[in-house]
Amino acid sequence: MNLELRHLKVVCAIAETGSVTKAASQLGLAQPALTAQLQRIERTLGGPLFDRDRRGARPTALGELVLSRARVLLPAMKGLQDEAARLAAGGSQQLSRYRMGAIGGPVFAHLLHRLSADQPEAQISTYASYYVDELATMVLNGKLDFAQVGVCGDALPSADYGLVWDTIAVDAVCVLMREDHPQAKGTEVDLAEMASEQWSAAAGDGCFETCFAAACARAGFAPRRVLETDVRACIDMVELGVAIGLCQPTFRPPAGLTTRPLKGAPLRWRLLLGWHPESPAARFAPKVLELAREAYQDVIARNEGYVEWMREQAAA
Numbered sequence: 001m002n003l004e005l006r007h008l009k010v011v012c013a014i015a016e017t018g019s020v021t022k023a024a025s026q027l028g029l030a031q032p033a034l035t036a037q038l039q040r041i042e043r044t045l046g047g048p049l050f051d052r053d054r055r056g057a058r059p060t061a062l063g064e065l066v067l068s069r070a071r072v073l074l075p076a077m078k079g080l081q082d083e084a085a086r087l088a089a090g091g092s093q094q095l096s097r098y099r100m101g102a103i104g105g106p107v108f109a110h111l112l113h114r115l116s117a118d119q120p121e122a123q124i125s126t127y128a129s130y131y132v133d134e135l136a137t138m139v140l141n142g143k144l145d146f147a148q149v150g151v152c153g154d155a156l157p158s159a160d161y162g163l164v165w166d167t168i169a170v171d172a173v174c175v176l177m178r179e180d181h182p183q184a185k186g187t188e189v190d191l192a193e194m195a196s197e198q199w200s201a202a203a204g205d206g207c208f209e210t211c212f213a214a215a216c217a218r219a220g221f222a223p224r225r226v227l228e229t230d231v232r233a234c235i236d237m238v239e240l241g242v243a244i245g246l247c248q249p250t251f252r253p254p255a256g257l258t259t260r261p262l263k264g265a266p267l268r269w270r271l272l273l274g275w276h277p278e279s280p281a282a283r284f285a286p287k288v289l290e291l292a293r294e295a296y297q298d299v300i301a302r303n304e305g306y307v308e309w310m311r312e313q314a315a316a
Contacts, residue, residue, distance in 0.1 A: 167270060
């Protein structure tokens with residue numbers, strides 16, 4: 001006899017009720033029929049699953065092993081059946097899982113928080129990378145459903161991947177510096193007055209370093225090389241006075257550091273959400289994009305100085 005899911009249901013029912021008689025009643029079977037079925041299951045598995053006496057039925061060590069597997073398999077199969085039924089009926093209103101890739105940052109964290117709150121039954125997995133091309137390739141290959149990335153200015157990821165990219169937000173690039181830095185006294189920083197500084201930024205691909213060099217050239221100087229490293233090392237270098245950081249206004253600086261937007265916004269950073277238009281996840285993209293934009297608003301509201309600066313720029 002081959003073991004089937006209905007056999008696992010029998011084992012679970014006996015364990016839950018503590019009695020073959022009660023399990024038979026629960027399953028709508030005659031007690032002798034259930035007893036005979038249990039005996040066939042035990043022969044298939046090679047030993048008794050329950051110690052049975054007048055006090056009831058208690059799982060053996062083998063029974064506990066079978067129960068531990070059954071309690072995983074039965075809900076998983078039920079979930080599969082329910083999801084298949086919803087899809088067949090065209091009535092699914094959400095994905096059962098979201099595989100999210102991102103360059104990281106607080107907006108992504110808040111997106112996950114909002115997605116979890118909006119769809120608490122969905123499974124969410126994440127993948128982090130500094131590189132847009134890696135995330136785009138994983139979406140193209142079906143390993144990710146969505147990718148949240150950042151690009152410089154008006155740039156977009158390569159069209160070779162065939163993905164749809166929509167904008168979450170566009171921000172002015174900011175400077176991360178110590179609170180006692182002379183340039184921290186104002187509400188913004190003039191790039192032309194930072195010619196002698198050493199710069200640091202988080203690692204990544206794209207044209208940001210080239211665009212930064214072009215912005216410095218327009219400001220009348222050639223920048224010293226940008227030191228690319230991880231975020232923690234960038235913070236340490238700024239704290240030690242080794243370098244000035246380049247960051248997004250969504251970044252929340254630690255104590256002793258502060259951020260200021262660059263005057264005139266000579267550099268901009270665009271947050272994007274990407275997905276494959278023919279993937280099962282594509283129909284849910286508008287909702288995920290909406291949650292991503294709400295997540296951005298959650299985060300940017302913490303930087304009151306930047307929000308006020310943006311109002312002033314809009315009014316100018």
